[in-house]
Amino acid sequence: xxxxxxxxxLPYSIRDLLNRRLHNGEQGVKLMKWLNEIPKVxxxxxxxxGGRPISEQNLSEWKQGGFEDWLRHQETRAWVRTLADESADxxxxxxxxxxxxxxxxxxxxxxxxxxxxxxxxxxxDPMQRGALLAVAREVTELRRCDHxxxxxxxxxxxxxxEQQETSNKELEKLWGQIEAAEAYVRFLMAETKRQxxxxxxxxxxxxxxxxxxxxxxxxxxxxxxxxxxLTPRFAPFAHQNGSNSIQPNQTNAxxxx
Numbered sequence: 357x358x359x360x361x362x363x364x365x366l367p368y369s370i371r372d373l374l375n376r377r378l379h380n381g382e383q384g385v386k387l388m389k390w391l392n393e394i395p396k397v398x399x400x401x402x403x404x405x406g407g408r409p410i411s412e413q414n415l416s417e418w419k420q421g422g423f424e425d426w427l428r429h430q431e432t433r434a435w436v437r438t439l440a441d442e443s444a445d446x447x448x449x450x451x452x453x454x455x456x457x458x459x460x461x462x463x464x465x466x467x468x469x470x471x472x473x474x475x476x477x478x479x480x481d482p483m484q485r486g487a488l489l490a491v492a493r494e495v496t497e498l499r500r501c502d503h504x505x506x507x508x509x510x511x512x513x514x515x516x517x518e519q520q521e522t523s524n525k526e527l528e529k530l531w532g533q534i535e536a537a538e539a540y541v542r543f544l545m546a547e548t549k550r551q552x553x554x555x556x557x558x559x560x561x562x563x564x565x566x567x568x569x570x571x572x573x574x575x576x577x578x579x580x581x582x583x584x585x586l587t588p589r590f591a592p593f594a595h596q597n598g599s600n601s602i603q604p605n606q607t608n609a610x611x612x613x
Contacts, residue, residue: 362410363391363418365400374418375426384415538583545576 363371370391377387391397392409401407552569555561561569 362414378423
């Protein structure tokens, strides 16, 4: 129900605080004075009610309407918290459940107790028998929901397993490509070192060539360091394939000098 009175038009934060103060038993005169002195309240009253202040009548109407709605809402919240606590006591591990899941355990217990009481007098009471049958239908529906939730859980676990398997296959394929590229880079590194060593031995290495070799070897060292970041993600595939190429290489460009 949408309310349109003066207090109902106030911001939620002010209405909520008013309700809490009413719930604490504060007097109406004190609350009216407090409300009418709030700048935001004055702004709303000026815009929508010609600046007329909140009166005792307005507050009385709010107590019988909006405040009662607020009380019912608080009772509902408390009830839900109680049911959740009871469900937590009954379920050792709830997991990521919906409100219906949280409520199912205490509801089943409550229905069980009620059925026990009704069944005792249902033999000679047609109304009791009818009530018992109605509850039986509710229990059947509850069990159907439980079974549906279990099927959903199994389907979700199966889907997650399939997604994990697909991801692993893609990573394994990528790791194979990385290994092939790594082998080629190592071949280039070894060949560069061989050429450098041969020129040094022959005494034909010019200063410009030495600078070029060192620049290339520095790139190899940079690559060696950067690829180590792949270790945590691809280590399982490296171990699975019996490869140790992902492990850090201690090669240093200075060893070629």
